[in-house]
Amino acid sequence: MPWHIETDNAECDGYGVVKDATGELVGCHRTRTQAENHLAALYASEPNLEEDRAPGYEPNAGMVAEAERGLAWRDEYGRGGTEIGVARARDIANRRALSLDTVNRMVSYFARHEVDKQGQGWSPDQDGYPSAGRIAWALWGGDPGRTWAEAIANQNRAAGDPPAIVTDIDGTLLLGDSVNQALVQTLDESDAEIIVLTARDPDQRTQTETRLNQIGLEYDELYMVGGEGDDVTAKVAVMRRLLERFDVIAAYENREDIRAAYTDLGVDARAPRSNRAIAEEILARFTRVR
Numbered sequence: 001m002p003w004h005i006e007t008d009n010a011e012c013d014g015y016g017v018v019k020d021a022t023g024e025l026v027g028c029h030r031t032r033t034q035a036e037n038h039l040a041a042l043y044a045s046e047p048n049l050e051e052d053r054a055p056g057y058e059p060n061a062g063m064v065a066e067a068e069r070g071l072a073w074r075d076e077y078g079r080g081g082t083e084i085g086v087a088r089a090r091d092i093a094n095r096r097a098l099s100l101d102t103v104n105r106m107v108s109y110f111a112r113h114e115v116d117k118q119g120q121g122w123s124p125d126q127d128g129y130p131s132a133g134r135i136a137w138a139l140w141g142g143d144p145g146r147t148w149a150e151a152i153a154n155q156n157r158a159a160g161d162p163p164a165i166v167t168d169i170d171g172t173l174l175l176g177d178s179v180n181q182a183l184v185q186t187l188d189e190s191d192a193e194i195i196v197l198t199a200r201d202p203d204q205r206t207q208t209e210t211r212l213n214q215i216g217l218e219y220d221e222l223y224m225v226g227g228e229g230d231d232v233t234a235k236v237a238v239m240r241r242l243l244e245r246f247d248v249i250a251a252y253e254n255r256e257d258i259r260a261a262y263t264d265l266g267v268d269a270r271a272p273r274s275n276r277a278i279a280e281e282i283l284a285r286f287t288r289v290r
Helices: 032-045 061-077 083-093 100-118 132-139 142-156 181-188 202-214 231-245 256-264 275-289
Strands: 003-006 015-019 025-029 163-167 193-198 221-224 247-252
Touching: 003 032, 003 061, 003 142, 015 032, 025 032, 032 142, 061 083, 061 132, 061 142, 083 132, 100 132, 100 142, 100 202, 100 221, 163 181, 163 231, 193 231, 202 221, 231 247, 231 256
Parallel strands: 163 193, 163 247, 193 221
Antiparallel strands: 003 015, 015 025
């Protein structure tokens, strides 16, 4: 039986966990994190969850309402989301069961676009509401969809966290005006999730995504922590959250102080190696053999 989180439930002065089918309040929590943990526990304890949802996972009422709102907004304002987002909204609005792969893509989408909440027009009291980012967020099921997807993803990670590799951009993937093709190739050939964690400002997201596409990097999530305090603290905070979801098998970072902080978290932190560095190592090895 699916559940969702409500922030305006008359019986709960906080974050309420509610049954979709009956509207019954099954828990009231002071913080969203507590409510999400409760939600995850409910899904994990559902006795016939796998049998009932063998083909996929049925969207809940909160997601359906958000998807319908997003589709209506897009028709009215002509902005927000891509064709993929529209297709996702239609699936959700029609209560089609979503595969685990789709659920994981939803988790990645919400993680990448959390920064959109900082933009003008996200809230009803702001000019430009609803912004393109707010409409796109609704198409993917909004906050109810994020909570739902993360709960299911967490449940399915119980047997072991998926592997991930974290990489910086400037001085790591990009070396001045050149591209570290050796690292890009290494990442693209990996079966792990590729997560980009950069100290660039969030307002550079569009340019950054364009540049990453230009260099051919196939990545899953992008975190931009510029403006969130010093780089070490900000990146470590994100890394801690990633370690709750992934088995981070490596992190590529050009700054020694950040690598040291990652190492303290138990992460295999590596300095980036360029094509030239690899060639010089091979040449040195060849010279030694002669």
